[in-house]
Amino acid sequence: MALWVGGNRWVLVLLVLLGGCAVQGYRGLPAPDAVGAQACQSTLQDWQHQVMDSGAFEAKTTPVPGFPYLRVNRFLASFDLNRLNLAQRSEWLAVAWENARHAWHLEAANLGKPESDLAPLVTCAEAGLATLRVDRTAFLAMASSVDVPDDYVTWQRAIGLYPLLIPYVKYRTDNLFDELLTALDHYQPQFPQVVYQPNLESQYSDGQLAAVMEAARQRSALAIPRFNSDERARLFATFAPVWLVERRGEDDKIGVPARGEDGLVFEAQPVVYRILSYTRWGSLTLPQLTYLIWFPRRTASGPRDILAGELDGLIWRVTLNELGKPMLYDSIHPCGCFHLWFPVRGQLNPRPLDEISGERPAIGRSLPHEMRRPELSVAAGTHYLVGIRPWRQGDEHDADHSAFAGQEYEWREYESLLTPSPAGYRLFSPSGLVEGTERPERFLLWPMGVPSAGAMREWGHHATAFLGRRHFDDPNLLNRYFITPEQDAD
Numbered sequence: 001m002a003l004w005v006g007g008n009r010w011v012l013v014l015l016v017l018l019g020g021c022a023v024q025g026y027r028g029l030p031a032p033d034a035v036g037a038q039a040c041q042s043t044l045q046d047w048q049h050q051v052m053d054s055g056a057f058e059a060k061t062t063p064v065p066g067f068p069y070l071r072v073n074r075f076l077a078s079f080d081l082n083r084l085n086l087a088q089r090s091e092w093l094a095v096a097w098e099n100a101r102h103a104w105h106l107e108a109a110n111l112g113k114p115e116s117d118l119a120p121l122v123t124c125a126e127a128g129l130a131t132l133r134v135d136r137t138a139f140l141a142m143a144s145s146v147d148v149p150d151d152y153v154t155w156q157r158a159i160g161l162y163p164l165l166i167p168y169v170k171y172r173t174d175n176l177f178d179e180l181l182t183a184l185d186h187y188q189p190q191f192p193q194v195v196y197q198p199n200l201e202s203q204y205s206d207g208q209l210a211a212v213m214e215a216a217r218q219r220s221a222l223a224i225p226r227f228n229s230d231e232r233a234r235l236f237a238t239f240a241p242v243w244l245v246e247r248r249g250e251d252d253k254i255g256v257p258a259r260g261e262d263g264l265v266f267e268a269q270p271v272v273y274r275i276l277s278y279t280r281w282g283s284l285t286l287p288q289l290t291y292l293i294w295f296p297r298r299t300a301s302g303p304r305d306i307l308a309g310e311l312d313g314l315i316w317r318v319t320l321n322e323l324g325k326p327m328l329y330d331s332i333h334p335c336g337c338f339h340l341w342f343p344v345r346g347q348l349n350p351r352p353l354d355e356i357s358g359e360r361p362a363i364g365r366s367l368p369h370e371m372r373r374p375e376l377s378v379a380a381g382t383h384y385l386v387g388i389r390p391w392r393q394g395d396e397h398d399a400d401h402s403a404f405a406g407q408e409y410e411w412r413e414y415e416s417l418l419t420p421s422p423a424g425y426r427l428f429s430p431s432g433l434v435e436g437t438e439r440p441e442r443f444l445l446w447p448m449g450v451p452s453a454g455a456m457r458e459w460g461h462h463a464t465a466f467l468g469r470r471h472f473d474d475p476n477l478l479n480r481y482f483i484t485p486e487q488d489a490d
Helices: 009-019 037-051 086-111 115-132 136-143 154-159 162-183 206-218 229-238 396-400 477-481
Strands: 062-063 067-073 192-199 242-246 255-260 261-266 271-280 284-298 309-320 328-330 342-343 374-378 385-390 412-413
Touching: 009 206, 037 067, 037 086, 037 115, 067 086, 067 115, 086 115, 086 136, 115 136, 115 261, 154 162, 162 342, 206 229, 206 342, 229 271, 261 284, 261 309, 271 477, 309 374
Parallel strands: 242 374, 271 412
Antiparallel strands: 062 067, 192 242, 255 261, 271 284, 284 309, 309 328, 328 342, 374 385
């Protein structure tokens, strides 16, 4: 894939567009005033060409056009950069630079280059950063370019008669979500269930949570709760779910996806991936704890099952309030599909539907505030979330769960999915999709503008609505769909 228009490269751009993929990559050449010398401009430009021409781009974060040593996600891009003071500008730049440096390391690995090849890039980046930290005019010039493209293809909607299909798609999605939410907690498993539970390591008490949250906020000029490694690990352990997975066959064993010489490979292991991200609630920045499990595939229910295909998974996310207590749970599959929301009782209420534009959010019943460790029931084959209840270790219902012994799962960082496999191949493509996981539904839903609907996606590329535009990592989702209850109704 390439974004450079010159020679025959325009053909690659055309092929990307015809293929329906949202274009990802370095946008534009390094700005002359973004680097300290002409040599640095050439160094950064050469790197961009190598990465894009070789298909080595890492798509989890987005480079700032003209400033390839800065990368943002939707949360970082959501700051009002015009209002930041010196300390806040320095922190924002440090985070954007760390994102870029990490992406360069991954791109070097994708290119098969040693990390030492990055030294000239780092030198040039540090020169540019030194200017942006102290020169507000230069910083604001950069800020005007900060943007994260959405994961929709507008031209597909234009020529695909999107407006005419809206009533049909709305009817189908509303019915599907109503069925999923109605079936929740009424699902009767037909096959044995396996319990995957976390190590019961030390957890935080309510008082400790409040203290940790306050200390984390104090570390940031931007009021972003910043946790050290031990605090982060204990937070994930405190709210870690127990997964109760119905097992019909090999497709229902959780594990580790990768790509080998002959395509996708999967190793069944009790592994849960974790991601720390942030969202906004009013003026507050709040942490979100995301837990992800993978399956080798979604089982076909028959020859015409348009949702079946290679690789599947389930994502569970916990949004904590300013005291470190859950205020919202939500869930999707790694395709961005089946987004379900569960506000915590007394913490959030859904906005009235007449205040919401676009696709109606699938908001389920409120969950009890004391439910720290939920038990998540997962259906065989479809891997739908079919049950949520508090887990009570040793309770009598545990004995009925499974003919299999329970398994303790291990933690892995989501970042481990971004490194090339031992065979040297990447799981995610430069567009943020997992090639080989395409679903037949993409042909039916092509006019809705979601590239390869149903395919697995990298973090930051989960478009979660067919009507309007919505992303799982949008930091304004809470404000968009919820309000504060007038009183705590426990």
